[in-house]
Amino acid sequence: MEKTTIPFALPFIDDEEVEEIVKTVRSGWLTMGPKTVFFEEELAQYIGVKHVVAVNSCTAALHLSLIALRIEKGDEVITSPYTFAATGNVIAHVGARPVLADIECDTYNIDPEQIMEHITSKTRAIIPVHFAGQPCDLKEIQEIAEDHNLWVIEDAAHAIGAEYAHKRIGTFGDTTCFSFYPTKNMTTGEGGAIATEDGKIADRLRKIRLHGLSKDAWKRYSAVGSWYYEIEECGWKYNMTDLQAAIGIPQLKKLxxxxxxxxxxxxxxxxxxxxxxxxxxxxxxxxxxxxxxxxxxxxxxxxxxxxxxxxxxxxxxxxxxxxxxxxxxxxxxxxxxxxxxxxxxxxxxxxxxxxxxxxxxxxxxxxxxxxxxxxxxxxxx
Missing domain, CATH: 3.90.1150.10 (Aspartate Aminotransferase, domain 1)
Structure with a gap:
């Protein structure tokens, strides 16, 4: 057989993304600005959810979700052992314990029966991972969460555009976290997003993704903005940039x-x-x-x-x-x-x-x- 090198994964980028990047560079808005806001609005509409908060990675999305839902030291969060390091690491970053529950043999997703076996008085949340792009059994997981008063933070790094019961992933959990890494089903170069139906959660996510400031750069430096801001809590530098959003906007059209x-x-x-x-x-x-x-x-x-x-x-x-x-x-x-x-x-x-x-x-x-x-x-x- 003639040897042909076939890469494992490649992003699909064409002239549309290049043109958006050039327009963004020429606009002067390189960090978070109008393109990021537009990308959030378009992604929310695509998913069918009220709020999307764009960030610089799915890791940031998961981390911010835990913080916004006030998962803290001494808490326990149940998740799958069959996932990338980010899923478990962010739990450790907030001082909680990652409690692992085994997977189903056919889907490689977390097994709801195993979740039940690992719930304790310290359990505060479940992070199901939609492995390879196939949704977890969200009906079972949501019922467990409701019965035990737990948050559901979906790790949908693999699952943008996936559906469960004819609804897109992003409309189920308290928050849903997406990845736009170059190998994912759509990309922003690096980047991520958090989808939620809860306006209060979305407001806190927007604040803590950018140092805990009362106003982001768009609200401070646009024509209708004001320079004045206040630090309302200790946050992080996790915002998406307009350069990333410039790639994401045409990518979303192709999704x-x-x-x-x-x-x-x-x-x-x-x-x-x-x-x-x-x-x-x-x-x-x-x-x-x-x-x-x-x-x-x-x-x-x-x-x-x-x-x-x-x-x-x-x-x-x-x-x-x-x-x-x-x-x-x-x-x-x-x-x-x-x-x-x-x-x-x-x-x-x-x-x-x-x-x-x-x-x-x-x-x-x-x-x-x-x-x-x-x-x-x-x-x-």
Missing amino acids: DWFIETRRRLASIYDNALRSNKDIVIPAEKPGRLHVYHLYPILLKTFYRDIFIQKMAQCGINCSVHFIPLHLHPYYQETFGYKPGDFPNAEQVYEQEVSLPLYPGLSDENVETVLRSIEEVLRNNE
Whole structure:
């Protein structure tokens, strides 16, 4: 087979984003200003939620959500072990304990039954992670939260545009946090956002994303603004900039096409791999719109690391999502977690490989990936 290098992920950027960036640079508004405000309004309308607060990363979105909901030292927050470091780290940053609950074997999302088993008198919130772009069982999670008076902060880093029960993610939790990192389903270069229906939560988020100031830069320096401000509480420097929003505005216009393309490419993978005895393909639960930020397969008979190495030799770059939190030294040394605590997460991790999937990937590229998989598996026999 002729070696063809296919990257694991690439952002889709064209002239529309470039033109918006140029216009923004020439406008003189580089930090948070009119473009950021417009992006927030457009994203809120897309999601179908009252308020969106744009920030510089999903990590910032999660951190600010915990602060806005007054999660503090001594509290406990339940989340998935099968996630990126940011989800657990922000809990530790506010002095709370990340309480991990194992995942479902088919969706790789947090298991509501496991959430129930980990609730204590110190539990204040749940952070469900919509892994790979498939929504968690939000009905069960919301019922648990209501029964135990808990906040729900959704980690939707993978799930912009995803749907649960015909409603977009961002309309369910007390806050929902999105990522616009370059590999995500839409990008602002770096960036994130928080969606909420609660005006009081939104007001506090807007304040603490920028030092706790009573006015942001747009309200101080625009033609209708005033220079005067007050520091009303101790905040952070987490605001989005107009340069980031300039990328996000045209990206949002393309998002439905991005999702449609990802789902179509995922269906090609599905149809080719569904009957393969060596592979488990990702499931899509009824009543949920999976947006396929990732296409994670499980290898039943092939050592994962060797598979990735062999695929790289074929010119196909794959990845792994994720090393479970409880296997990292920090979580073991700080919170006492150890291997074996979350067997479902560990089993998925040991077998998981994320295949290339992004809008710029052609059907021919996908066929090349599939031929490479067949070749690698065949040579293992």
